[in-house]
Amino acid sequence: KKKKKNNNNASSFYREKGVEAARLGICIDLYAVGDGEDIDFGLLHISSMTQLTNGNLRLYNDASSPATCTLSHDLYKQLKSPHAFRGLLRMRTSSEFAVGRAHGVLSRDDKFPSILCMPGCDAFKTFAFDFQYTSSWGLGTATPALQMAFEYTTLEPVISTNHNDDDDDDDEEVDEGGSDDDDYGDDADSVNESSGQNQTDRKKGNRNKMTKGKGGGGRRIPTKRKGRSNGTATYRVVTRLRVETFVAETSEKREDIYTTSDPYVIITHLVHQALDEARILLLSSSESSSSSSLKDVQDLLRSWLVELLACYNLEYYHQRGGMERKQQRGRGRRKRGGRETGEEDEEDQEQQETDISFSKERQMQAIPRLVFALIKSSLLRPDELPSDARAHLHSLYAAMGPDHIVQGLYPTLSSWKSLEIENERGLLLSKASLSEDMPIYVLDAVSAVLVLYTNNALNSDPKLPYPPPHTCALRKQIKASRAELAQLSPRVLFIRIGTPEFVHFESHLVEEANLAGPSFKSFIESVAKDVRVIIQEEIAR
Numbered sequence: 001k002k003k004k005k006n007n008n009n010a011s012s013f014y015r016e017k018g019v020e021a022a023r024l025g026i027c028i029d030l031y032a033v034g035d036g037e038d039i040d041f042g043l044l045h046i047s048s049m050t051q052l053t054n055g056n057l058r059l060y061n062d063a064s065s066p067a068t069c070t071l072s073h074d075l076y077k078q079l080k081s082p083h084a085f086r087g088l089l090r091m092r093t094s095s096e097f098a099v100g101r102a103h104g105v106l107s108r109d110d111k112f113p114s115i116l117c118m119p120g121c122d123a124f125k126t127f128a129f130d131f132q133y134t135s136s137w138g139l140g141t142a143t144p145a146l147q148m149a150f151e152y153t154t155l156e157p158v159i160s161t162n163h164n165d166d167d168d169d170d171d172e173e174v175d176e177g178g179s180d181d182d183d184y185g186d187d188a189d190s191v192n193e194s195s196g197q198n199q200t201d202r203k204k205g206n207r208n209k210m211t212k213g214k215g216g217g218g219r220r221i222p223t224k225r226k227g228r229s230n231g232t233a234t235y236r237v238v239t240r241l242r243v244e245t246f247v248a249e250t251s252e253k254r255e256d257i258y259t260t261s262d263p264y265v266i267i268t269h270l271v272h273q274a275l276d277e278a279r280i281l282l283l284s285s286s287e288s289s290s291s292s293s294l295k296d297v298q299d300l301l302r303s304w305l306v307e308l309l310a311c312y313n314l315e316y317y318h319q320r321g322g323m324e325r326k327q328q329r330g331r332g333r334r335k336r337g338g339r340e341t342g343e344e345d346e347e348d349q350e351q352q353e354t355d356i357s358f359s360k361e362r363q364m365q366a367i368p369r370l371v372f373a374l375i376k377s378s379l380l381r382p383d384e385l386p387s388d389a390r391a392h393l394h395s396l397y398a399a400m401g402p403d404h405i406v407q408g409l410y411p412t413l414s415s416w417k418s419l420e421i422e423n424e425r426g427l428l429l430s431k432a433s434l435s436e437d438m439p440i441y442v443l444d445a446v447s448a449v450l451v452l453y454t455n456n457a458l459n460s461d462p463k464l465p466y467p468p469p470h471t472c473a474l475r476k477q478i479k480a481s482r483a484e485l486a487q488l489s490p491r492v493l494f495i496r497i498g499t500p501e502f503v504h505f506e507s508h509l510v511e512e513a514n515l516a517g518p519s520f521k522s523f524i525e526s527v528a529k530d531v532r533v534i535i536q537e538e539i540a541r
Helices: 002-023 043-052 071-080 165-171 199-204 254-260 263-284 287-319 322-331 342-353 367-376 387-397 402-409 473-484 502-506 520-540
Strands: 030-033 057-060 083-093 097-103 115-122 128-133 145-160 210-212 220-223 232-247 412-416 422-425 440-444 448-453 491-496
Touching (some): 030 043, 043 057, 043 387, 057 071, 057 387, 083 097, 097 263, 128 263, 263 367, 263 387, 263 402, 287 520, 367 402, 367 520, 448 473, 448 502, 491 502
Parallel strands (some): 030 057, 448 491
Antiparallel strands (some): 083 145, 097 128, 210 232, 220 232, 412 422, 412 440
16 A cells, blocks of 8 residues: 555656646656666656656667667657647537547646647657537538647758858847747637748648748757858747648448448557556556456457447348348247257357458458457556556557557568568468468567568578578568658567577467467457347347
8 A cells, every 4th residue: 555655646746747847848758778677667657747748758678788779779760850849739620529538648738628738749649539429419411520720839940051150159149039829719720921931831832831930930040061161050940830621521321431431540549548548547556456457448448349340230230131030030930849949040140140350341350350459469468567668668659650550569470482572461460370381471560570580491401591681672671661660660580480589479479379368269259259149139129
């Protein structure tokens, strides 16, 4: 109890510091560097500070191994990418619906709840929002519209050839421009274009990206540009306002919703909801009950999948006239020895008719596997994962986009005929996908890229070079994959099959039964059983 009280005090302390920093427009990034997993930084409680300031939280337990530690690469990416500061986001909707809960590393303004604050933000941050109807009629016949206004401050390069290097000290005292009015008002579209607008945006005709300032606008920060003897590169602080308006189509047919759905976006929204729920439960519970808290989140995700499949099957069941056929089967039953002979046949037929793979809706077919992968992922794994590592993963996934979130949950597995020729991509993450006929397999996840050499590669004549040379096609693809993710640089591990390191590769085969949970086959069978129960209850009404 005393330890729980101290942890709660620590969480409150860092939360207060995060609120204070957010009010001042300060973004806090935290990089925890250690040597081994036995160090406890308490990142679960410190993470409130980085979350409230829209910062990043990263953990490196391999500082003593330069070959695998990616700290320097991550810092370089972070400093190289463009950043926005003192961001304000406001969302307005048509009267039929309203913005509900917001998910992601952001916070609401104290005075204006409709404005979301982002002390710091880069181009790769992702946020999710819940919407709710404002009346029992739903959308009715109206066309729903959404407007997003995002105001932020950033540094803009200005190259001047009129200054000598000796005048750098004078440039530092240029007056700071900008506007004192940070509120959008009721009309977010009424923004005056100033003379300080970015000339690139003016040429492109981009009316949604604007710069506010006085005269030339902004405080100039001079820096010498290497390679130029007659010029100086300066940066000015500018404030921009981007306004985007979206109009959505509506339909009364559920099939249209399935057809136009994006499974990656659906899973991203589920990840944001699961992380928020897990964070609330973890901070309000003791360490001994943290496992049960994460188990509750896993159960909620499974229940969501069961209800989704039940609704889909009921819709399809009624469309094909299942009610009439069920009545006909009931009238055709004959009793033998006190048992209806049609019961077993009907149960077998119901099992065959239950569609648990969205066979009629191609867009939805990835959902069951991705939900299963989320439930078994390290994000929600009750045991065998330190709280620091979990806090690091929660911070990372709370900011990533849909493509990278899905790749982290269900990594891309590909087989290679040689170091130059890729054979097949997108294999199922099971041992059945690993064949001795293929010499090399590459598993591309968010945090790591694993290259597996099979016995075919190790015993081939001539033997394939281990590790592969940097000039081969396999290495070039790995390099391109590492460059795509801006938040961090995945570790690259080369593994021989049959060695102790092979366990790292096996741990990513999520469709196999392991300590993290059952196999995908067992999971989907249990889900199908619960779906049939719901269907039978609905039909019996």
